[in-house]
Amino acid sequence: xxxxxxxxxxxxxxxxxxxxxxxxxxxxxxxxxxxxxxxxxxxxxxxxxxxxxxxxxxxxxxxxxxxxxxxxxxxxxxxxxxxxxxxxxxxxxxxxxxxxxxxxxxxxxxxxxxxxxxxxxxxxxxxxxxxxxxxxxxxxxxxxxxxxxxxxxxxxxxxxxxxxxxxxxxxxxxxxxxxxxxxxxxxxxxxxxxxxxxxxxxxxxxxxxxxxxxxxxxxxxxxxxxxxxxxxxxxxxxxxxxxxxxxxxxxxxxxxxxxxxxxxxxxxxxxxxxxxxxxxxxxxxxxxxxxxxxxxxxxxxxxxxxxxxxxxxxxxxxxxx
Amino acid sequence: xxxxxxxxxxxxxxxxxxxxxxxxxxxxxxxxxxxxxxxxxxxxxxxxxxxxxxxxxxxxxxxxxxxxxxxxxxxxxxxxxxxxxxxxxxxxxxxxxxxxxxxxxxxxxxxxxxxxxxxxxxxxxxxxxxxxxxxxxxxxxxxxxxxxxxxxxxxxxxxxxxxxxxxxxxxxxxxxxxxxxxxxxxxxxxxxxxxxxxxxxxxxxxxxxxxxxxxxxxxxxxxxxxxxxxxxxxxxxxxxxxxxxxxxxxxxxxxxxxxxxxxxxxxxxxxxxxxxxxxxxxxxxxxxxxxxxxxxxxxxxxxxxxxxxxxxxxxxxxxxx
Amino acid sequence: xxxxxxxxxxxxxxxxxxxxxxxxxxxxxxxxxxxxxxxxxxxxxxxxxxxxxxxxxxxxxxxxxxxxxxxxxxxxxxxxxxxxxxxxxxxxxxxxxxxxxxxxxxxxxxxxxxxxxxxxxxxxxxxxxxxxxxxxxxxxxxxxxxxxxxxxxxxxxxxxxxxxxxxxxxxxxxxxxxxxxxxxxxxxxxxxxxxxxxxxxxxxxxxxxxxxxxxxxxxxxxxxxxxxxxxxxxxxxxxxxxxxxxxxxxxxxxxxxxxxxxxxxxxxxxxxxxxxxxxxxxxxxxxxxxxxxxxxxxxxxxxxxxxxxxxxxxxxxxxxx
Numbered sequence: 001x002x003x004x005x006x007x008x009x010x011x012x013x014x015x016x017x018x019x020x021x022x023x024x025x026x027x028x029x030x031x032x033x034x035x036x037x038x039x040x041x042x043x044x045x046x047x048x049x050x051x052x053x054x055x056x057x058x059x060x061x062x063x064x065x066x067x068x069x070x071x072x073x074x075x076x077x078x079x080x081x082x083x084x085x086x087x088x089x090x091x092x093x094x095x096x097x098x099x100x101x102x103x104x105x106x107x108x109x110x111x112x113x114x115x116x117x118x119x120x121x122x123x124x125x126x127x128x129x130x131x132x133x134x135x136x137x138x139x140x141x142x143x144x145x146x147x148x149x150x151x152x153x154x155x156x157x158x159x160x161x162x163x164x165x166x167x168x169x170x171x172x173x174x175x176x177x178x179x180x181x182x183x184x185x186x187x188x189x190x191x192x193x194x195x196x197x198x199x200x201x202x203x204x205x206x207x208x209x210x211x212x213x214x215x216x217x218x219x220x221x222x223x224x225x226x227x228x229x230x231x232x233x234x235x236x237x238x239x240x241x242x243x244x245x246x247x248x249x250x251x252x253x254x255x256x257x258x259x260x261x262x263x264x265x266x267x268x269x270x271x272x273x274x275x276x277x278x279x280x281x282x283x284x285x286x287x288x289x290x291x292x293x294x295x296x297x298x299x300x301x302x303x304x305x306x307x308x309x310x311x312x313x314x315x316x317x318x319x320x321x
Numbered sequence: 322x323x324x325x326x327x328x329x330x331x332x333x334x335x336x337x338x339x340x341x342x343x344x345x346x347x348x349x350x351x352x353x354x355x356x357x358x359x360x361x362x363x364x365x366x367x368x369x370x371x372x373x374x375x376x377x378x379x380x381x382x383x384x385x386x387x388x389x390x391x392x393x394x395x396x397x398x399x400x401x402x403x404x405x406x407x408x409x410x411x412x413x414x415x416x417x418x419x420x421x422x423x424x425x426x427x428x429x430x431x432x433x434x435x436x437x438x439x440x441x442x443x444x445x446x447x448x449x450x451x452x453x454x455x456x457x458x459x460x461x462x463x464x465x466x467x468x469x470x471x472x473x474x475x476x477x478x479x480x481x482x483x484x485x486x487x488x489x490x491x492x493x494x495x496x497x498x499x500x501x502x503x504x505x506x507x508x509x510x511x512x513x514x515x516x517x518x519x520x521x522x523x524x525x526x527x528x529x530x531x532x533x534x535x536x537x538x539x540x541x542x543x544x545x546x547x548x549x550x551x552x553x554x555x556x557x558x559x560x561x562x563x564x565x566x567x568x569x570x571x572x573x574x575x576x577x578x579x580x581x582x583x584x585x586x587x588x589x590x591x592x593x594x595x596x597x598x599x600x601x602x603x604x605x606x607x608x609x610x611x612x613x614x615x616x617x618x619x620x621x622x623x624x625x626x627x628x629x630x631x632x633x634x635x636x637x638x639x640x641x642x
Numbered sequence: 643x644x645x646x647x648x649x650x651x652x653x654x655x656x657x658x659x660x661x662x663x664x665x666x667x668x669x670x671x672x673x674x675x676x677x678x679x680x681x682x683x684x685x686x687x688x689x690x691x692x693x694x695x696x697x698x699x700x701x702x703x704x705x706x707x708x709x710x711x712x713x714x715x716x717x718x719x720x721x722x723x724x725x726x727x728x729x730x731x732x733x734x735x736x737x738x739x740x741x742x743x744x745x746x747x748x749x750x751x752x753x754x755x756x757x758x759x760x761x762x763x764x765x766x767x768x769x770x771x772x773x774x775x776x777x778x779x780x781x782x783x784x785x786x787x788x789x790x791x792x793x794x795x796x797x798x799x800x801x802x803x804x805x806x807x808x809x810x811x812x813x814x815x816x817x818x819x820x821x822x823x824x825x826x827x828x829x830x831x832x833x834x835x836x837x838x839x840x841x842x843x844x845x846x847x848x849x850x851x852x853x854x855x856x857x858x859x860x861x862x863x864x865x866x867x868x869x870x871x872x873x874x875x876x877x878x879x880x881x882x883x884x885x886x887x888x889x890x891x892x893x894x895x896x897x898x899x900x901x902x903x904x905x906x907x908x909x910x911x912x913x914x915x916x917x918x919x920x921x922x923x924x925x926x927x928x929x930x931x932x933x934x935x936x937x938x939x940x941x942x943x944x945x946x947x948x949x950x951x952x953x954x955x956x957x958x959x960x961x962x963x
Contacts, residue, residue, distance in 0.1 A: 050685060097918075101914060108684075299426075363693070
């Protein structure tokens with residue numbers, strides 16, 4: 001069970017693999033902990049002094065890796081970045097060999113990004129006692145720290161998750177961010193979650209996830225308090241899923257004109273990096289409604305919070321966990 | 322104005338973009354501060370503890386990046402190295418997006434190397450309050466820390482900048498090092514600055530910069546106290562600017578024979594990495610007149626000084642600057 | 643002489659280049675020191691605070707580099723990783739220029755991996771006073787920290803080196819690990835050292851090194867206390883040295899069946915990364931006789947010990963050494 005894989009016998013976080021199975025109390029505890037780091041952005045903490053965090057990225061993402069690297073360094077951990085390409089596997093070493101070897105070096109935490117859904121769970125199952133796994137994105141499955149920073153950002157600006165209308169716009173089909181956000185919103189009590197996009201990019205199971213599908217942007221944005229745009233991957237732009245990037249922008253892009261039709265206090269979010277002129281007009285991205293840069297700031301704090309809760313205060317040590 | 326971009330209302334350094342606009346007093350203050358770091362090369366300082374320095378290199382240079390990395394680490398900063406290639410821009414993110422995103426991660430200082438002249442100024446103009454930019458070389462424009470370490474090295478060996486004859490030899494046309502050195506020498510009072518090289522590599526505006534052109538090495542070196550060689554980039558060697566590398570060496574290379582004709586106390590400098598047998602004979606590069614390795618040592622100290630002056634002692638913090 | 647190159651006038655370690663020339667007492671001292679680090683795997687030491695260690699790898703090996711990086715960071719050193727490709731030499735800078743330049747940046751220790759035998763000695767001869775060189779593998783010549791961690795691992799499980807039968811299996815010809823292991827075993831008193839493999843991979847001089855050649859695995863393993871497998875490089879698999887990888891496995895691979903024929907308390911080792919199904923069957927690699935992961939753990943401790951002995955406690959500083 002996922003729940004028991006992520007949590008120890010006292011219900012405390014052991015790995016962070018997915019939002020699924022985490023309680024409202026635990027999500028709130030993480031967000032509260034992140035508040036303490038946002039309040040003092042430049043105070044360095046010694047919580048992870050002597051601990052080793054390895055960023056194990058099977059999918060290149062300098063931006064995401066940097067957020068985890070900064071979070072770990074601000075907690076005084078030693079950080080090793082490993083970009084794992086085909087090369088090491090071509091050396092005849094399997095993924096399990098790599099993981100076992102790194103564990104033998106007394107790594108305390110692996111931050112793993114992998115193109116295959118389920119990879120983080122796989123690694124967590126193999127991890128020895130006292131070794132933690134953070135999922136930094138696995139295939140189309142989950143990206144839990146992104147969902148946490150999104151929730152943190154919404155909470156900063158909106159009072160009550162239960163009364164919100166949240167519109168998620170774009171490529172829901174391929175998005176681990178969308179899956180994790182919908183799950184987190186549901187756990188925090190949001191009932192009105194809308195999945196907006198062309199039919200080719202809204203998966204059939206969206207309703208079972210807890211969101212209502214909309215195939216028209218204007219309809220979907222009507223009365224929304226929060227607009228969460230998703231990144232459209234370059235490889236989806238070539239005609240199979242959408243007619244063209246320009247057509248996508250005309251139909252589902254957030255323009256100044258559409259922004260004007262939103263509720264006056266609606267907020268705009270995007271996990272970044274943005275595609276200007278595809279999901280969003282450049283002016284809107286850095287306009288006053290946009291929280292895109294706040295999301296980045298909160299991303300460091302949320303990652304510090306998760307690392308501190310899993311590894312800080314003497315937790316997670318071999319033989320003590 | 323450049324002056325006001327680099328300096329705060331009290332005339333203190335806020336960014337380091339170019340030597341232009343810096344007073345003799347400020348240059349001297351930087352060199353004096355660097356002395357304190359040269360005196361204790363292995364004492365680690367806690368001045369930048371809790372600060373984050375990002376090396377943002379749009380032009381690969383392991384060597385230069387390493388000097389900034391070491392300087393920042395010896396001041397106890399957290400350092401992130403980002404080599405930015407076409408890839409991230411191909412992801413649809415503009416340079417401004419990259420900078421805004423990194424700032425949102427609470428980076429305190431960007432060390433920027435970029436192939437376009439003016440890039441560092443551009444970034445400094447976009448930087449938020451409390452975020453500093455160090456120019457590590459932008460196009461043909463400026464390389465201020467190189468000029469500072471060159472001045473530091475000259476000052477170690479020569480008493481008075483005003484009485485010096487300084488010969489700068491080689492590819493002045495494409496050299497940001499030459500531009501920054503000439504500017505720094507002028508500010509420190511040197512009147513006799515000579516720009517020596519083939520006509521194809523001496524720009525028309527050299528006299529307006531404050532140097533006198535020489536097209537013969539022997540003439541230019543006559544009576545010189547300081548010989549500063551420039552690196553000839555590989556891409557200039559293929560016939561358009563010079564007939565051939567060998568011909569350049571015969572005409573403008575510093576050989577043992579030419580060394581013997583210099584004033585007995587003349588010193589030889591080069592920003593490195595040297596092209597043996599093109600700008601300089603191998604024996605001369607590591608001979609007793611050469612200060613090339615001292616320049617490297619001083620480069621760390623000067624960069625520590627600039628970082629400490631901009632970010633140390635509580636300066637540069639958001640909301641406090 | 644190698645001995646005097648590695649040791650100072652008081653017989654203390656100055657560089658670690660090869661096992662050759664190190665006494666039984668010194669090897670034992672290193673292993674004893676490593677014990678103190680194994681005992682407290684997560685306690686960070688301040689011994690190398692303010693020191694700079696550069697990993698200078700002319701041959702890519704993320705795995706080996708990571709072990710040195712972790713060892714240095716756990717001693718609180720600043721670590722710089724430099725992967726040196728043809729690129730920097732193509733910039734016209736020679737290896738000596740690179741070394742001289744890095745030394746001028748006040749690097750305290752170079753960890754060097756190089757494809758040419760003798761490279762570490764070459765660098766150590768050029769190193770200035772107070773600058774240490776650790777050989778992380780040079781050509782077919784030596785890999786002394788691997789031999790030290792192997793000896794550490796054997797000592798953990800076996801009482802007396804003098805009474806052991808040690809079987810080294812595989813590509814002895816190209817293996818710096820084999821050379822260093824044989825040397826270390828001889829120094830520690832092991833008389834029965836066996837070099838097992840096909841005739842094409844057992845060099846003529848193996849007997850002068852102190853090992854007896856065996857061309858049959860079953861004969862060689864008879865009564866062995868320790869089985870040390872070597873990694874077969876991909877480039878040796880294509881038919882010249884061995885008929886095929888499958889044939890090698892059938893003839894010299896360690897299978898469960900062969901494992902059953904070993905002495906009940908025999909131990910199995912491999913420097914990693916393993917080639918499953920070539921040198922060893924997957925189940926055997928992580929089976930109960932295998933010490934492969936312990937070797938990795940011990941590798942960090944042994945490298946910390948060597949770094950601490952060379953650079954710790956005020957040793958190695960310029961002008962104090």
